[in-house]
Amino acid sequence: xxxxxxxxxTLAGLIIVAGLIAAPFGLKPYGIYILTLWAVTTIAAIGLNxxxxxxxxxxxxxxxxxxxxxxxxxLLTTKGWPLGAAYLVAGVSCxxxxxxxxxxxxxxxxxxxxxxxxxxxxxxxxxxxxxxWITGGIYGLSNIPRPNLFGYLLRTPRDFYYFCLANLALVxxxxxxxxxxxxxxxxxxxxxxxxxxxxxGVDTRRYTLMAFALGAGLGGxxxxxxxxxxxxxxxxxxxxxxxxxxxxxxIVGGSGYFFGPFLGAMIAVLLPEWLQAASKYYLFxxxxxxxxxxxxxxxxxxxxxxxxxxxxxxxAAPPVPPMxxxxxxx
Amino acid sequence: xxxxxxxLVAGLATGGIYALVAIGFTLLxxxxxxxxxxQGEFVMLPAFFMLTAMSVFAVPFWGAVAIGIVVSAIVLxxxxxxxxxxxxxxxxxxxxxxxxxxxxxxxxxxxxxxYSAEAQPFPPLAAATNVSIFGAAVALQSLIVVAIAVSAxxxxxxxxxxxxxxxxMQATAQNPTVARILGIPVExxxxxxxxxxxxxxxxxxxxxxxxxxxxxxxxxYLGIAAFIxxxxxxxxxxxxxxxxxxxxxxxxxxxxxxxxxxxxxALPLVLLIVVILFRPQGLLGRVEERTV
Numbered sequence: 001x002x003x004x005x006x007x008x009x010t011l012a013g014l015i016i017v018a019g020l021i022a023a024p025f026g027l028k029p030y031g032i033y034i035l036t037l038w039a040v041t042t043i044a045a046i047g048l049n050x051x052x053x054x055x056x057x058x059x060x061x062x063x064x065x066x067x068x069x070x071x072x073x074x075l076l077t078t079k080g081w082p083l084g085a086a087y088l089v090a091g092v093s094c095x096x097x098x099x100x101x102x103x104x105x106x107x108x109x110x111x112x113x114x115x116x117x118x119x120x121x122x123x124x125x126x127x128x129x130x131x132x133w134i135t136g137g138i139y140g141l142s143n144i145p146r147p148n149l150f151g152y153l154l155r156t157p158r159d160f161y162y163f164c165l166a167n168l169a170l171v172x173x174x175x176x177x178x179x180x181x182x183x184x185x186x187x188x189x190x191x192x193x194x195x196x197x198x199x200x201g202v203d204t205r206r207y208t209l210m211a212f213a214l215g216a217g218l219g220g221x222x223x224x225x226x227x228x229x230x231x232x233x234x235x236x237x238x239x240x241x242x243x244x245x246x247x248x249x250x251i252v253g254g255s256g257y258f259f260g261p262f263l264g265a266m267i268a269v270l271l272p273e274w275l276q277a278a279s280k281y282y283l284f285x286x287x288x289x290x291x292x293x294x295x296x297x298x299x300x301x302x303x304x305x306x307x308x309x310x311x312x313x314x315x316a317a318p319p320v321p322p323m324x325x326x327x328x329x330x
Numbered sequence: 331x332x333x334x335x336x337x338l339v340a341g342l343a344t345g346g347i348y349a350l351v352a353i354g355f356t357l358l359x360x361x362x363x364x365x366x367x368x369q370g371e372f373v374m375l376p377a378f379f380m381l382t383a384m385s386v387f388a389v390p391f392w393g394a395v396a397i398g399i400v401v402s403a404i405v406l407x408x409x410x411x412x413x414x415x416x417x418x419x420x421x422x423x424x425x426x427x428x429x430x431x432x433x434x435x436x437x438x439x440x441x442x443x444x445y446s447a448e449a450q451p452f453p454p455l456a457a458a459t460n461v462s463i464f465g466a467a468v469a470l471q472s473l474i475v476v477a478i479a480v481s482a483x484x485x486x487x488x489x490x491x492x493x494x495x496x497x498x499m500q501a502t503a504q505n506p507t508v509a510r511i512l513g514i515p516v517e518x519x520x521x522x523x524x525x526x527x528x529x530x531x532x533x534x535x536x537x538x539x540x541x542x543x544x545x546x547x548x549x550x551y552l553g554i555a556a557f558i559x560x561x562x563x564x565x566x567x568x569x570x571x572x573x574x575x576x577x578x579x580x581x582x583x584x585x586x587x588x589x590x591x592x593x594x595x596a597l598p599l600v601l602l603i604v605v606i607l608f609r610p611q612g613l614l615g616r617v618e619e620r621t622v
Contacts, residue, residue, distance in 0.1 A: 058424065104603070108610050110424055111365040115557055116606050119599040122554065130592040240550075244431055251428055281443050287436035291429055295417045298425040 020165060024158045031273075032157040033229070038269045039164040040225045043171050045249045045261030047218025050175065052247070053255035054184060055211030056191025057105050061117040063242030064124035065094045065216045069223020070233050071128065074141040083147035083228065090220035098216020102209035121243045128235035140234030144227050164225050171218060178214075179258060187211055191256070248290055254300030263301055335466035337583045343472035345559075345579020346479025350534040351552060352559035352571035353486065354527030359565060360503035361523040364415055365427040368434035369531070370553020374546065375437055376402040376532035377452060377539040378445055384453075391453050399532040407528035411521060434549065441546040449543040455536075475537045482533055483572055486526070490568065499523060551595070555582075558602045564612025573614055 024032045048062045072093065073086035104116040128135050135141070146154050147163065154160045178184050186207045189197035198204045227233055245268060253264025272282045297304035351373055358364040366372070380398035383389045389397060414433060418426040456474050460467040490496040501509040502519040510516045534552075542548055555578060563574025578598055586594040605612065 104607055108606055111427055112561070112606055112610060114365075114427065115561060116603055118554070118557075119602045123596055123599050126593060126596050244435070247428065248432065248435075281439075283435060284439040284443050287432045287439060290432035291414060291436065294421070294425055294429045294432065295414075298418075298421040 021162075024161050029157045032161050034270060034273050036157070036161045036164050036229055038265055039161070039168040040222050040229060041246075041249070041269050042262055042265040043168055043225070044219045044222035044246055045253070045265050046171055046175050047215040047222070048246050049215075049250050049255060049261045050178070050187070050218070051211050051215030052250055053257070053260060054179060054191060055187040055207065057102070057208060057211055058110060058114045058247075059101075059117045059212065059215065060114050060240070060243045060247060061101060061121040061124070062215065062219045062246045063238055063240065063244075064121040065098065065219030066223040066226060066242060066246075067124060067128055067235075067238030068094055068097070069220035070227040070238070071135055071141070071223070072220070073224040073227035074144045074233050075134070077145050077147070077228065078141060078143060083224065086224045086227075087221065090224045091217050094220030094223075095213045095217040098219075099209050099213040101216065102212030105208050105212060106205060118240065118243075121240050125235060125239050128238060135235070138234060140232060142232045144231045144233065146228050146231075160229065164229070167221070167225060171221065175218075176258065183207070183210070188256075251298075252290055252293060252300055254302030254304075257300070257302040257306075260300055260302055267301075332464075332466035333587070335464055336468055337587055338580060339463070339466075339468045339472050339476070341580035341583035342576060343475040343479075343579070344582060345576035346476050346483075347534050347538045347575075348552075348555045348559045348578050349572045349575025350479055350482060350530045350537075351556035352563065352575045353483070353568055354530040355556050355560045356565060356568060356571045357503075357523045357527050359560075361499070361520045362411075362415065362419065363423050363426075364419075365423065365430065366527075367427055367430040367553065368437060368549075369556050370549030370551070371434045371437040372402075372406050372528065372531040372549070373535045373538065373552045373556075374544075374549035375406065375441065376535035377544040377548075378441055378450075379532075380536065380539075381450055381452065381544055395536045398536065399529055402528045402532035402535075403525045405528075406531060407525035408521065410528070411524040415524070434553070438546050438549065445546070447546065449545040452539040452544045454540045471540070478533070478537060482530065486530075487568070495519075495522070555598065558598050561602060561612055562605050564614040567612070567614050570612050570614040574612070 020035075023035055027035065044062055044066050047065075048059060051057050051059050051062075069086075069090035072090040073083065076086045076089060077083055101117065101120055105113050108116070129137060131137070132139075146160055148154070149163065152159075154163050179187075186197070186202045189200065189202050190204055190207050190211070194204050249264030249268045250261055251264070252267055253260035253262065268286075272286075275282060293301065293304075297307070299306075351369060354372075355366060355369050358366050376398045379401045380394040383394035383397040384391065410433075414429055415426065418429050454471060456470045459470050461470050461473060462468070488496075490500055498509070498514045499519045499522060501512065501514055502516050503523075506516050509519070538552065539548070556575075559574035559578045560571050561574070562570075562577065563572065564570025578601075581597060581601065582594060585597040589597065
C-alpha cells in the first residue's frame, strides 16, 4: 500500500514540477507574473506553516516580515548592492525579530498570542508608512532592479520566474528536511502538548522561539523576492490584511501538512485570476468558502481528503486495528 | 485647561463606544470561549441596516436605529451563533477564532460589493452645537454619546447583577457545568449573551457612525480597539472592559493631540503588548486557571 502510494506521489510530484517548468512557455507575461507571485507567496506560507501548522504558535505577523524583507531588498538593491546582500540582511533581521516576537509566546498562548502578533504587524505597517526618510512613506520606493545571477541579468519575466521557482524548490527541500528532522518532531510535540513535550525533555522554550524565528526568516526571504518582482513597493500590500490572508492560506490548504501552503497559496493567488468572471465578488465567495471549509474540516482541504481516503481504506479493509493518527507520517 | 477638558470629553466619548464593543467581546469569551475577530465588523454592519431602513423603507432616524438593533440581534446574535459558532465550537477555540476572521472578511466584502465601497453619510445624533464646560467648548454630540454609553453600561450592570436572568448568565459564564446542575438553561443563557453582544454592537454603531461615516472598512480599527480595551482591562471582567475602553479612548485622543498624529494608533498597540507581557490577566482581571 505505502509503496504504491509513494510511487503515485512521486509521479504526481514530477508531473507538477514539469508543468511548473513548462508553464511560462504557454503564458503571456501577466500569467507568468501571477505564477511568480504564487511562488513568492508560497515561500511566506511555508514559513507560517512551520510556526502555525507544525509548532502550533499563532502568528498574525507574517505579512510584516514579508514587508521587512521587501523593504530591505528595495533599499539595498536600489543603492547598488546585490540581491545576495538583501537575502542576508532580510534573513538575519527577520530571524532576529521573529525570535524576539517568540518571547510573548513563552508567556501567553492562542488568542493572546494572536493579539500580540497582530499588534506587531500593525506597528510594522505604521513604521513603513510614517518613516518617510527610510521607506519613502506612502510614495514608496521605485525602480527596484531585477537581480543579477552570476553576471546574467534576470530581466525577462520568464527568467525571473525560474529564479523564484528555484528559490521555492530550495525552501521546500529545506522545510521537508526540517520537518523530518528531530526539530520538526519537537515542533509537533510542542503543538500537540507543550507540557508533555517539556516533561519528555524537549526544550520547549528554545523550540518555540525557533519556530517563530524560522517562520519569520522565510517571510523575509519571500519579501526579498517580492520587491524585484513588482519593482515598486509601498506600504499598502504589507498591511494586516496580508498577514490575515497568509494565515487563511495556510489554514485553507491544510495547516500542518507539507503541501498545505502550496495549495492554499494557489487558491488565494491563482484561482482569482482563472475565475476572471467572478473576480469582482471573489473575496466574498472566498470568505464564505473558508467558513464552510472550517466547519466541515478545520484541517483544511488536504485534511479533508486525507480523512476521506482513510475512511475509504478502512471500509475496504476493516480488520485493521485502529492506529494513532500522526500528521507527520514518515 | 480648556484644551484638556475638550480632549478628555472627546476621549471619554470614543472610550464609551470602545467600552460597549469590548463588553460584548468579553461576554462572548466568558460564556462560550468565542474570540470574535469580526467584532469590529459587528459595529460596522448595523449602520448599513439603519441606512437601508431609512432609504428603502423611509423610516425616521430613531425608528431606523431600533430596526437596526433588532435586525442585528437576529443576524449578528442568533444567526452568528447558530450558523458559525455552534458548528465550530467542537473544533476548539483557535479554529473558531480563525473562522471569525473569515467572517470579518465576508461581512466587509458583502457591504463593499452589494452596498457601496464609498463612505455613506450618516445622520448626526444631535445638532453640531457646543456646550461650555469650565470654559471649554465641548461638542454636544460627545456629551450625548457619553450619556448613552454610560446608561447602556449601567443598564447592563443592573441586568447582570439584579435580575435572575442576569445572575443566571453570570453563573453560566463562571461555571457552565455547575450552572447546568443547578437547573439553569445554559444554552439559552449563552444565546442571550450573543444577542446582548449584537445589541451593544448595534448601539455602538449608531453612536460611532455619525463621526466616521458609514464605510465597509470601519470595523478594522474598531475591532482592534475593542480587543485592546478588553485585554487591557481584563479579559474575564465586564468591569475591566469598561475601564479598558475609557482608558483607551482617552489615551487615543491625548496621543493624537500631544504626541504624534502619525503614531496615535501605535500607543494603544504598545500598551497592549506591555499589558500582555507583564500582566496578561489585564489591569482588573483575575488569573485564569490553566488546564493541562
